[in-house]
Amino acid sequence: MLTCWEVNSTPPAGSSVLNCKEVSFIHKMLRIRRAKLLKIVLAALIAIFVIITMTLLGITMSFQEIFLKILYQNLVYAPGSKFFEVWNASDVSKVKFMAYVYNLTNSQEVLNGGRLNFEEIGPFVYDEHITRINTHLSEENPPKRIRFSHRHVFVFSRASSVGSTYETKIIAPNMQYMHFGGTGQHPFVTYTVDELLWNNRYTVLGFNVANFGLFASRNNSITKPITLDTGVENIRNVGKVLELNGKRRHNLFKQDEADMVGGFQAERLSPGLEVGTSVKLLISSVCRSVRAYAVNKTSSVHRSDVELVVFSGMLPGTSDPSTNWEERIYCNPKEACPPKGLVSFKKCLQKDGGNLDLYASLPRFLNADARIVKNMDGIPEPNEKEHGSYIHVEPLTGLTLEGLERIQLNILMANKNKDYQSMKGPYYMPIVWYIRENIADKATMDAFKTQILDARTNTAFAIQLACGLFGMMSVFWAVILAVLCLRTRKQAEEEEQLTSVVKCTTFSLGNYESGTPDVESVETSSILSDET
Known part of the structure; x- marks a missing residue:
């Protein structure tokens, strides 16, 4: 039992008397021990919060790299990839196909040496159904190459068109005549739109020898198999064509x-x-590559908060073989290069047995050599927005979410024999231009925004928020520790100044009768030293 006595009081017999300063020192040491323990706990908490904060800060700084690594793993053509699972399951797509034909209104005047005059008629609208078939992955693990083909089927939409393709008639260059290169026929003939586009059949003894419909080879046909890089070795090569x-x-x-x-x-x-x-x-239809340029950014048709990069081809400053070597390398060394803005089909057609001098351009000769339309009337003025060819690509993934392919087909006509009479020229005669429109629907865009773009933004925000919270908690506990240290130091200084003297005795619990203490008094300072 511990009892405190005044200085002049007599302690009970059998007690040990302790000095006042020694008692004060004991109490001080106990408080210091408790304070030290609390400091250790607070320091440990601060260390934990600092470690967590630094970890989150590191994750924040490297989040983009981590996110892109995970994303790219799911963009390849390989089993286990989210993109591949969706792509492989949805093997049917639909494209809107619209054709505008050119009607030569004064063919006889042209043969007499007059100017060309055209009437543009359209649109004639089709639903182009595309089915991917014969998909095959290479045998490596993971596969490095993927091969597949497409089947195209066109279905006419009378309700969306200006007229019937079987009833609407036009005058255009005689394809059969120009293919065989004979004489004794008229250079211009009357076609129905259906014949011009799909069913211009050449028969011998009742047998179909050839079909000179401009798009006959596309309808109900299977494309040549194409082999792509799956992207498993380098995501920058995903979708790159390896073989045709x-x-x-x-x-x-x-x-x-x-x-x-x-x-x-x-x-x-x-x-x-x-x-x-x-x-x-x-x-592939012209057996060559064309460079497309990222010229602008735009918003998605269905979601203004999804930003897409606009890629365009055949720009004014890039489609001239005389100034651009990438165009010049496709020229025939024995012939002059095509004029600016024209791409030749000739070699590609000859490869498959064709013999027409066809050229591709943008509709209404947009960005082409101005001399081409100098002697033509009835060609409306083109503009980039309505007659340019674009694809809209989501930059993070590289996926094309919107596409507007606009191409015009032209045939070179020159006065080669008497059948052409007094026709001037040569002319790059426009025949038809078309639009292939493929735009991701709103449901697809909503899913894309939520599952990819928002996931990236929200995850980054959550990590930054957690980093901030743990950082604030670290500061909070550090302030508490600092206050505790100051208070402990102040209390220690105050206790050093205590001057009151108290005598304490420790009663012996087992021996009151003897009158002598059970334990001899010893120096308290030495006991405390041992305890310490």
Whole structure:
């Protein structure tokens, strides 16, 4: 039992007397021990919060890299990829196809040496159903290559068109005559729109020998198999064309750069492309690649909060073979290069047995050599917005979410024999221009925004918020520790100044009768030293 006595009081017999300063020192040491324990706990809490904060800060700084790594793993053409699962399950798509035909209203005047006069008629609208077939992955694990083909079927939409393709008639160049190169026929003939586009059949003894419909080879047909890079080795190469019909070369051009099969399909490009970059697109119908340029940014049709990069081809300053070597390498060394803004089909058609001098351009000769339309009337003035060819690509993933392919087909006509009479020229005669419109629907855009774009933003915000909270908690506990240290120091200084003297005795619990203490008095300072 511990009892405190006044200085002049007599302590009970059998007690040990302790000095006042020694008692004060004991109490002080106990408080110091408790304070030290509390300091250790607070210091541990601060250390934990600092470690968590620094970890979150590190994650925040490297979040983009981590997120992109996970995202890219799900963009490849390989089992386990989210993109591949969706892509492989949805093998049917639909594209809106609209054609505008040119009617030559004064064919006889042209043969007499007059100017060309055209009437543009359209649109004639079709639903183009595209089915992916014969998909095959290479045998590596994970696969490095994927091969597939497409089947195209066109279904006419009378309600959306200006008229019936079987009833609407036009005058256009005689395709059969120009293919065979004979004489004794008229250079211009009357077609129905259906014949011009799909069913211009050449028969011998009742047998169909050839079909000169401009798009006959597309309808109800299977495209040549195309082989793409799956992207498992390098995400920048995902979707890059490696082979066309099992071949790495077109075998049409002398320059290796022109003859090698390469570029991307318009359906998807390399991730991370921004305005100012460019990419080559393989156009299999002309057996060559065309460079597309990222010229602008735009909002999605269905969601204004989804930003897309606009890629466009055949720009005014890039489509001239005389100034752009990438166009010049496709020229025939024995012939002059096509005028600015025209791309020749001739070699590609000859490869498949065709013999028409066809050229592609943008509708209404947009960005083409102005001399082409100098002797033509009835060609409306074009503009980039309505007659340019674009794909709208989401830059993070490289996926094409909107596409507007606008192409015009033209045929070169020259006065080669008496059948052309007094016709001037040569002319790049426009025949038809078309639009292929493919825009992701709103449901797709909503899912894309929520599952990819918002996930990226929300996760980054959550990590930054957690980092801030743990940082604030670290500061909070550090302030408490600092206050505790100051209070402990102040109390210690005050206790040093205590001067009251108290005598304390420790009663012996087991021996009151003897009158002598059970434990001899010893120096308290030495006991405390041992305890300490």
